[in-house]
Amino acid sequence: MRKHLLALGATLVLTPCLMAQKIGVINSMSGPEAPIGENITNGIKLAEEDLKKKGINLQLVWEDDTGKPQISMSAMEKLATRENVVGVVGPYTSACSNAVAKLAEKYHVPLLIPAAAKEEITRQGLAHVFRMNAPADKYASSLIDAAASLGKPKTIAFIYENTDFGTSTSKTAKDYVATKGIQVVADVSYPKGSADYRSTLAQIKSKNPDLVFMVSYVADAILLMRQSREVGLQPQAFLGAGAGFTTVEFAKERAISDNVISCTQWTDDVNWPGAKDFGARYKAKFGKEPTYHAACAYASMIIMAETAKASGGDRTKTRTALKAGKWNGIMGEVKFADYDGFTNQNNHQMLVQQIIAGKYETVLPAQFATKKAIYPFPKWK
């Protein structure tokens, strides 16, 4: 319905100078990833409002990929060939983004991925694929650097979801700890949605690791920590990479989430221009705290729309302008650079945070810190 109205609106506006920028959005609006997809949707809606105030009218074409790569791909085909969008923002998950990236290259559509973690996406030399967030290797390296700067960990155990996100994040983490001289004593992947991780955690406990590194989405993160407490797993630090460990739901479970160290792409207390204001307006409008996904999506849409407008709605010019441009906004400084085998990758500064008294506090890097880190992890009560 919404799409039809937009299409109708577009045909009514006949003068080309008033033409809205037609931009596609692919997102997981239903399906298992929908809770996080909702943040991306909201971030983009807020961007749409702000752009309107600046005099940039958007005509967004929304596509729901339900978290499945094949649906994501058909959405991209539709946006590229039938809707003729200038550029696309999305999709959310790594699997979908990786599938869509190749199509973006094929159809020469600039694609700006807001929050997918898998490194490979921007490591294939695809000229039309840009990424806002820091890839998975940054999660791993910033967390492990943080632990290494706080204590002297010698051993580490990995437990991660057996999906693209889980395996790629932990793989880079394993490569990274090897360079730091930390020994891997356990390396376990699990299928998402299991009810019982106790035996796996007991196995890890018997190895007595200094660090436990976990990669999980929302609900599993809570289960893993609950059951870690049950079996009495007691490392110097619990490191939670991404998604599940950086949600309000997780922080609310204070009995098990306090003192867990995680990292994030964004928080609303960081001093990047507009970050605080974005957090406040988001809360007022949607009644929820924004996650980093919301901020990434917001910044991505602003950049895509401004660039598309400046390039007169031309795909090739938009791509060149994205590549050459430099922005400073709620995500800090953004530049799509080529480095370490990445192309068009924003070398984003990750923030290390710890849940202290039920709240996420930035503990590293020092210039953004709001609290001092608690290390080692206190004894379970």
Added chain:
Amino acid sequence: MAVFLQSLISGILIGGVYALIGIGLTLIFGVMRVINFAHGDILMVGMYLTYMIFTLLGIDPFVSVLITFPLMFLFGGFLQKVFINRVLDALAQNQILLTIGLGLIMSNTVMLIFTSDYKILSTSYSSATIKVGGGVSVSTPLLISFLITAAITAALYWFLLKTDTGQAIRATAQDRDAAQLMGINVKRMSIIAFGLGSALAGTAGALISPTYYIFPQVGSVFTLKAFVITVLGGMGSVVGATLGGVLIGITESMSAAYISSGWKDVVVFVLFLLVLLFKPSGLMGKSRT
């Protein structure tokens, strides 16, 4: 040794809940010869019911079983009376399509009402444990749910073996036509059986909710598990389903500890195939040919 004991204990405890799900499915199959593909979704409805009772009325999930059980019984009886009874004589694939359809309606209705957000039900004891010694600990909520499961299973055995209605249900399961000739109202028995099956699934949902998470598609995880348990134990055998549930629980737990979490499903299905290969009617099943 601690790892072994820990895995064994949590395997048995989680297996108890699996058994409850399996018993519900096997009861329905035994009486009606209908494979209920909506079983996991019925469990999901039980979870949301528990969640609502907990958040709106503040009643503890384990206490709310007393409300969930009769409500789910009525829900199951309603499904049987309005939908399933009409297809009892239809082709098996039509019955399957009907139950799949019912399951889809349930999960999508719940998604419309509650959205697809994960719901976590946090009670004061959600993360509590009892230390057994030797580095082994037992999750308090899981232990309570195991005890409730055991009590319900015992009550169910008593009901099926000792009461007139229970015997009538078993008679219907053994031979529907003969039971009818003996004056048993088989339609009514079907409603009771489906009601009981649903109540058991709903109760299992209620019992897992303090330790698991709740979302509209959670059913599919448990539908598959319930099938494996039922077929492994022997279609229609309540004892078999109990055994199958505990066996699957232990297998999952052990393989997660000694092989890898990622491989536990593989181990479960290999075991399942082996049983089917050497005893095609399941552990406790009688061959029907």
